[in-house]
Amino acid sequence: MKGALKQYWPRTTRSLAIVTAWRDTSSALSPVVTIERLRMAQDSYHEPVLAQELVELFASLPAGVIVDATLGGGGHASAILGSVTHLRVLGIDRDPEARAAASARLRVFGDRVRVVGATFADLGSVIRDHRDFLAGEQVVGVLMDLGVSSHQLDESSRGFSFRADAPLDMRMDPTKGETAAQFLARADQHELADLLRKNGETRFGAAIAKSVIERQPRTTFELTEAVERAVPMAVRRRGHVASRVFQALRIAVNDEEGQLSLGLAAALDALSVGGVVAVISYHSGEDRAVKTFLADQQRGGCRCSPELGCVCGAIARVKVVRASAQLAHPREIALNPRARAARLRIARKVAP
Numbered sequence: 001m002k003g004a005l006k007q008y009w010p011r012t013t014r015s016l017a018i019v020t021a022w023r024d025t026s027s028a029l030s031p032v033v034t035i036e037r038l039r040m041a042q043d044s045y046h047e048p049v050l051a052q053e054l055v056e057l058f059a060s061l062p063a064g065v066i067v068d069a070t071l072g073g074g075g076h077a078s079a080i081l082g083s084v085t086h087l088r089v090l091g092i093d094r095d096p097e098a099r100a101a102a103s104a105r106l107r108v109f110g111d112r113v114r115v116v117g118a119t120f121a122d123l124g125s126v127i128r129d130h131r132d133f134l135a136g137e138q139v140v141g142v143l144m145d146l147g148v149s150s151h152q153l154d155e156s157s158r159g160f161s162f163r164a165d166a167p168l169d170m171r172m173d174p175t176k177g178e179t180a181a182q183f184l185a186r187a188d189q190h191e192l193a194d195l196l197r198k199n200g201e202t203r204f205g206a207a208i209a210k211s212v213i214e215r216q217p218r219t220t221f222e223l224t225e226a227v228e229r230a231v232p233m234a235v236r237r238r239g240h241v242a243s244r245v246f247q248a249l250r251i252a253v254n255d256e257e258g259q260l261s262l263g264l265a266a267a268l269d270a271l272s273v274g275g276v277v278a279v280i281s282y283h284s285g286e287d288r289a290v291k292t293f294l295a296d297q298q299r300g301g302c303r304c305s306p307e308l309g310c311v312c313g314a315i316a317r318v319k320v321v322r323a324s325a326q327l328a329h330p331r332e333i334a335l336n337p338r339a340r341a342a343r344l345r346i347a348r349k350v351a352p
Contacts (some may be wrong), residue, residue: 031076047336048075049280050328050344054143055083057346066091067127067270069120069263072149074102081109088112088138090133094119094128094173098118098149120144121175121262127270138271138272144263147282148250159248162242165221168245170253181218189213199248199285206232208245223249247283260286264293268317270347277318278346282352287325294320294347304351318347 048054055078059068063086068077071091081089091106091113093099099115107114116135118126127139146161152172155163159180168181184192193209201208211230217223227242251257267277277294282289300314326346328339 018127047338048079048330049145049336049339049342050326051076051079053326053344054278055079057276058083058087058141058143061087061276062274063087064137064272064275065134066141066143067092067123067139067267068143069123069255069267070143070145071102071115072145073151074105076143077102077113078105078109081106081112088133088137089114090126090130090139091115091296092118092120092123094176095149095152095265096173097155097173100208101151119259119263121259122268123263123266124269127275138156138275139270140272140275142267142271142275142277144260144267144277144279146256146280146286159220160246162220162224162240162246166336168219168223170250172254178253180223180240182251183249183253184223185216186211187213195248195252198246199249201244203235207231212245214293229272252287255290256286260289261293263292268297268349273349273351276321276346277347278344279344281345282338282341287345290345292323294318294345297347315352316350317352319350321346321348 001092006261022311023157056342058080066077066080066087066089068080068089068091071077071093072095072267074091077089077091080087089106089109089112091099091102093115094117096117103115106115115129115131116126123142127134152158153161156166157169158171158174159166159169166306170180171177178269187195189209192213193206196205196208207230210226212223212226215222215226215229217226222246224242227245231241254307262279264279279290280287281290297317298320299310302312302314304310304312325343328336332338
């Protein structure tokens with residue numbers, strides 16, 4: 001296996017063909033794991049988006065530890081570890097199924113990787129608790145691949161998707177917190193309408209909220225039916241009528257906005273000077289939050305008038321690598337349609 005990895009991942013990856021070759025062999029490196037009677041193939045997790053770009057980014061860094069704060073099935077971590085020998089990966093994920101899948105996939109890398117159960121908002125405490133893994137080295141990179149994984153969508157029992165009927169759960173960690181059904185049982189109609197509008201359901205947010213609260217759905221199909229009752233067939237947009245509602249509930253149930261804010265701050269605190277933080281987002285709200293945070297950190301939190309210039313003595317914490325988000329190459333999108341929505345933003349920590 002190590003020989004196969006070395007063959008497909010030279011020290012610096014330069015072509016999409018190499019990434020494709022690694023993808024084509026990944027199933028051979030992914031044993032099937034039994035998780036509570038669930039037999040789950042490792043390739044059920046989504047193909048790692050923008051893998052080539054991230055491998056090249058992290059390969060340019062000095063020796064140290066990369067924190068993969070949203071480990072998932074281990075796709076990005078496998079690509080990074082297989083491409084270079086001077087980096088190790090501390091992987092974090094709140095989903096126990098994801099951690100089991102990643103652990104199996106990454107076992108080939110031995111003590112170069114450690115998998116930890118936590119959210120990326122816990123990044124700071126995870127690093128403190130695992131100083132033995134750092135072994136005196138610095139955190140030179142942090143990766144966050146936001147949103148829901150393909151496996152979580154495909155595993156119908158998790159309740160993330162409207163494509164199959166299942167209990168309305170949506171928790172990324174199914175052992176903690178309230179389910180989406182429980183959230184809706186206590187939600188106020190106006191609170192839900194505001195949540196839907198915030199996630200792009202502007203025209204029918206109020207009508208959908210009223211329908212959902214009245215019907216108190218307990219399953220994904222019941223939620224879909226409640227949404228369909230509120231949106232006339234003649235004015236339904238392209239795509240599934242309930243897609244934004246499911247997204248909004250998932251974000252609320254998992255506190256994704258709060259997690260992102262805390263996780264970004266923890267990432268900058270953990271990084272060594274010269275280290276990079278790379279964040280992949282998939283919808284406009286996430287990308288806007290990341291862009292705003294990084295821009296604010298580049299200004300050092302300065303709120304002075306641009307016309308007058310900074311007079312508050314703010315000190316920049318990062319240098320944003322590029323003003324616009326990096327998008328996937330059309331060839332990657334053709335291989336992996338999920339990459340179409342991906343937006344990658346990168347910033348490098350600077351000395352105060």
